[in-house]
Amino acid sequence: MTSFDLRDLGVTLRNREVFRNVSLTISAGEMVGLIGPNGAGKTSLMRAALGLVPHTGHSTLAQMSARDRARTVAWMPQSREIAWPITVERLVALGRLPHLPTTGTIPAKDRVLIDQAIDRLDLGSLRLRAASRLSGGEQARALIARAVAQDTPVLMADEPIAGLDPAHQISTMRVFRDLADEGRAILVSIHDLGLAARHCTRLILMAEGGVLADGPPAQVLSPELMARAFGISVWHEYTASGPIFQPLEVVK
Incomplete structure (x- = not known):
């Protein structure tokens, strides 16, 4: 089932064309990693897909009303x-706002989703702490939990694991993959190509003003495409523990 699609999407910011003619479909059950060098347009693509920046072309999400979009995509x-200065629990509960009745009370079924999101992001010991007093990595996990609690068919996250320690980077990527396996469509921008290779079902490589490659990680992370997009050499091997991908050197 298609969760959303983009057709001939283009963005120009401050008189600079960021990208043009991007067409793609993200389907339920996919864990899609959006990769590319700095300035390639990853953030602009996600914001344009949500209708948050001016763009040309078509996005099914951008065409929705604000309320419908909030119930469709986190x-x-x-x-x-x-x-x-609110608790982590209250912060995560904000993810349920698009679904709550006008009374503002939180029904029992919504509390279950809030508790599940807190548990998934390993925040149980922090749930009563003031979110504003957490470390940067802990705040990131609390905000991811809020998005998870929103319980939408689509979840989009812009560099969600940046700043997390290695254990929480891995566990967060596993959460996203689990959500995809449960039938949601997940789109995350990510710079850690090793984690992208291990957890994503599909990668979209942005470079040279558009989508340079779109397909399974083994296909997109080829030495030729990595040299062309990033100017790097790479090492890629399949092991009993899964795929291992490592950037090696800058190449000219």
Whole structure:
């Protein structure tokens, strides 16, 4: 089942064309990694897909009303500053706002989703702590939990594992993959190509003003494409523990 699609999408910001003619479909059950060098347009693509920046072309999500979009897609931007002195539990509960009755009370079924999101992101010991007093990595996990609690068919996250320690990078990617396996469509931008190789079902490589490659990780992470897009050499091997991918050197 198709969760959303983009047709001939293009973005120009401050008189600079970021990308053009991007067409793609993200389907339920996919864990899609959006990769590419800095400035390739990964963030702009995600924001344009949500209708948050001016764009040309068509996005099914951007055409929705704000309320319908909030019930369809959970969005986690790069910005992670939490300014409100509320508990982690209350912060995660904000993910349920698009679904709550006008009374503002939280039904029991919503509380279950909140508790599940807290557990999935290993936040049980922090649930009563003020979110604004957490470390940067802990705040990131709390915001991911809020997006998970939103319980939408689509989840989009812009560099969600940046700043997390290795254990929580891995566990967070596993959470996203589990959500995809449960039938959601997941789109995450990511710079760690090793984790992308291990956890994503599909990669979209943005470079040279558009989508340079789109397919399974083994196909997109080829030495030729990595040299062309990033200017790097790579080592890629399949092991009993799964695929191992390592950037090696900058090449000219």
